Every structure is written in structure tokens, then in C-alpha cells.
Amino acid sequence: xxxxxxxxxxxxxxxxxxxxxxxxxxxxxxxxxxxxxxxxxxxxxxxxxxxxxxxxxxxxxxxxxxxxxxxxxxxxxxxxxxxxxxxxxxxxxxxxxxxxxxxxxxxxxxxxxxxxxxxxxxxxxxxxxxxxxxxxxxxxxxxxxxxxxxxxxxxxxxxxxxxxxxxxxxxxxxxxxxxxxxxxxxxxxxxxxxxxxxxxxxxxxxxxxx
Numbered sequence: 001x002x003x004x005x006x007x008x009x010x011x012x013x014x015x016x017x018x019x020x021x022x023x024x025x026x027x028x029x030x031x032x033x034x035x036x037x038x039x040x041x042x043x044x045x046x047x048x049x050x051x052x053x054x055x056x057x058x059x060x061x062x063x064x065x066x067x068x069x070x071x072x073x074x075x076x077x078x079x080x081x082x083x084x085x086x087x088x089x090x091x092x093x094x095x096x097x098x099x100x101x102x103x104x105x106x107x108x109x110x111x112x113x114x115x116x117x118x119x120x121x122x123x124x125x126x127x128x129x130x131x132x133x134x135x136x137x138x139x140x141x142x143x144x145x146x147x148x149x150x151x152x153x154x155x156x157x158x159x160x161x162x163x164x165x166x167x168x169x170x171x172x173x174x175x176x177x178x179x180x181x182x183x184x185x186x187x188x189x190x191x192x193x194x195x196x197x198x199x200x201x202x203x204x205x206x207x208x209x210x
Contacts, residue, residue: 040087040173047082047123047196051116054095054125058114061099066108072115079116082196084123090170091194094178097163098127098190104156105188106131122176122193129189134182142180143168151184 055071062069073079102112106129115126134142138149146161164180171178171192182188 040090040170042085042087042174044083044085045088046080046199047084047118048076048079050084050086050088050091051079051123053088054092055114057092057095058099061096061103062112065103067103067106068109068111070111070113072113074116074118078118081199082118082123083199084194084196086174086194087170091174091192094167094170094192095125095127097167098192101163101190102127102129102131102188105129105152118196119193121195123196125192125194127190128187130187133184133186133188134180135184139180139182143178 051073055073058071059069099112106112110130112130113126113128115124115128117124117126132151132155134149135151138147141147142149143164145165148161168178171194174194176192176194179191179193180188181191
């Protein structure tokens with residue numbers, strides 16, 4: 001083999017290893033959720049800190065991928081006035097699951113976008129892809145354990161169909177909501193909505209959490 005062929009083989013091995021690791025992580029999370037061991041530890045965070053952390057992870061993941069990335073954020077001053085009471089590591093796991101799906105079911109060279117929006121009572125975290133989309137008749141089953149749409153199975157036979165179930169379980173524990181909108185051959189938008197409170201300048205995070 002040439003050096004190029006060896007590099008390609010090594011690249012495939014690394015990608016396969018990452019896929020297996022992600023599937024194992026999902027199985028572990030599923031077992032914990034079934035045993036009641038998937039507990040969240042809620043702490044108050046500045047929404048700005050949360051968003052910047054999620055943006056860093058998003059950009060780092062896509063930087064080594066075959067996809068283009070785009071980020072749309074509100075004004076930092078607006079985010080810095082909001083408090084999210086969440087389990088940040090668990091929220092990061094949810095975003096990892098959603099981004100993993102976006103990458104698995106999109107085509108190389110397309111754009112995956114992270115969109116953050118502040119609404120009346122929620123901070124919306126959206127991941128928007130330009131992938132294969134989901135048939136309308138399948139959308140009602142997306143959070144059903146082990147369910148995978150037919151076009152997803154055709155494109156990728158290696159999925160387990162548990163990622164969205166886990167994501168929904170975690171988001172519910174964060175007192176949030178998760179919604180999915182999709183169109184075949186157009187793409188999918190996954191929206192995680194988290195309630196926030198306004199930060200009072202004479203109030204510490206310790207006061208908020210007490």
C-alpha cells in the first residue's frame with residue numbers, strides 16, 4: 001500500500017472507533033436511565049457561559065469533520081442577564097447526541113448550524129442540518145426507543161435508535177422541552193427549549209441556588 005492508502009485506512013479505523021465509542025456511551029446512558037441512575041445535578045449558570053461552552057464543543061467537533069459550520073448567537077449582553085439552572089455536563093451530552101445525528105445523516109460538504117435564540121420564557125438551542133430529513137409519518141415515533149426511519153436505516157445501518165430517547169429523558173429532567181421539525185431531502189432542526197430566569201445584579205449565584 002502507498003502512504004496515502006495507509007492514511008485512508010487509519011482514518012477509517014479512527015472514525016469507526018469514534019462511532020463505537022459513541023454507541024457504547026448511548027447504551028450506558030440508556031441503562032442508567034432505566035435503573036433510575038441517570039440523575040441530574042442542577043446548578044445555576046450564566047446563559048452566556050453555557051452558550052460559549054456549547055459553541056466551543058460544536059466548533060471543535062465540526063473542525064475535524066467534512067462539514068461546514070455556522071453559528072448564530074444573540075447579543076452577549078442579553079445572554080449574560082439570563083440564568084439557566086441546569087446540569088451542564090448532561091446538557092452537553094444531549095447536544096453531542098443531536099450533533100452526532102446531524103453529522104450521520106447529512107452529506108459531506110453541507111452546513112450544520114448552531115442557532116441560539118432568546119424567547120419570552122425559554123432559551124432555545126437549535127441544531128439545523130441539511131441532511132436527508134425525516135418522513136412526516138415517522139416524526140411521531142422519533143422519541144420511541146429503538147425506532148429508526150426507513151431512510152435513516154438505508155443510509156446508516158449501524159444506528160441503535162436510542163439517542164433521541166436519551167436526549168428527551170435528560171431534557172425533561174432539566175425541565176425543558178425538545179422539538180424536531182424536518183423535511184425530506186431538506187434537513188432537520190432539533191430545538192431544545194430551556195427555561196431561564198433573569199439575573200438580578202445584587203443577587204449571587206449562591207443566593208439563587210439556596
